Amino acid sequence: MVSLIPSPETVLDILKRTGAFREGHFVYPTGKHSPHYFQMPLAFRYYDTARVLAVALSRKFRLERDISSQLPKIAVVSPSSGGIPVAFGVRDALSAEQIYWAEKEAGRRRFRQYVNQGEVNPCIIVDDIIRSGGAIEETADLVKELGAPVIGCGAIVRFTSAAEQFQGNQIRSLVDFDAQMYDEGDECADCKKGVPVEHVRFEKRESRRQKAEGTKSSP
Numbered sequence: 001m002v003s004l005i006p007s008p009e010t011v012l013d014i015l016k017r018t019g020a021f022r023e024g025h026f027v028y029p030t031g032k033h034s035p036h037y038f039q040m041p042l043a044f045r046y047y048d049t050a051r052v053l054a055v056a057l058s059r060k061f062r063l064e065r066d067i068s069s070q071l072p073k074i075a076v077v078s079p080s081s082g083g084i085p086v087a088f089g090v091r092d093a094l095s096a097e098q099i100y101w102a103e104k105e106a107g108r109r110r111f112r113q114y115v116n117q118g119e120v121n122p123c124i125i126v127d128d129i130i131r132s133g134g135a136i137e138e139t140a141d142l143v144k145e146l147g148a149p150v151i152g153c154g155a156i157v158r159f160t161s162a163a164e165q166f167q168g169n170q171i172r173s174l175v176d177f178d179a180q181m182y183d184e185g186d187e188c189a190d191c192k193k194g195v196p197v198e199h200v201r202f203e204k205r206e207s208r209r210q211k212a213e214g215t216k217s218s219p
């Protein structure tokens with residue numbers, strides 16, 4: 001089974017081929033420069049690619065006894081819209097009973113109304129990409145409010161700057177990526193070479209802790 005999980009190189013090739021992973025000289029809305037840009041939904045627009053990635057991630061979960069022993073009474077939960085196709089694919093591969101996704105409403109991450117305490121199975125939280133881990137953290141809080149334990153979490157790509165573990169769960173990922181962010185100018189190799197920049201949109205996922213710190217430092 002382990003041998004059926006594609007290597008990180010193979011996964012990166014798939015992401016490149018579909019446009020989900022691009023190399024270049026990118027400027028993020030924060031002003032930071034980076035030689036990489038991920039737009040994960042582009043990999044999930046193709047059924048075959050989506051299936052290969054979701055099945056691979058599901059195999060990592062299936063290898064965990066705490067998860068495999070509880071199937072099919074498991075919920076697969078996405079923190080945001082980007083994780084929904086991943087959640088559906090993983091649910092399908094595991095034949096898990098339930099699927100949930102959170103949505104941002106007035107700046108707060110929530111589940112749909114009328115999901116009640118006790119209805120939610122033990123949860124695996126999955127996303128397309130884990131940048132800071134903030135989205136996973138917020139979603140785990142929501143799940144706990146509903147009285148369900150988090151028994152796993154994972155994503156197709158995890159930035160190595162995010163935690164490796166979350167509440168005792170090892171974060172499962174197909175690629176651990178060392179994301180590089182630079183200030184404009186000398187620090188950025190592409191600036192030095194005079195490579196033209198490309199401005200990108202970016203769904204920023206801050207953790208609540210970072211937001212709180214931001215609030216404290218603002219006047």
Ligand SMILES: [Zn+2]
Binds near residue numbers: 025183184185191
């Ligand atoms: Zn630059």
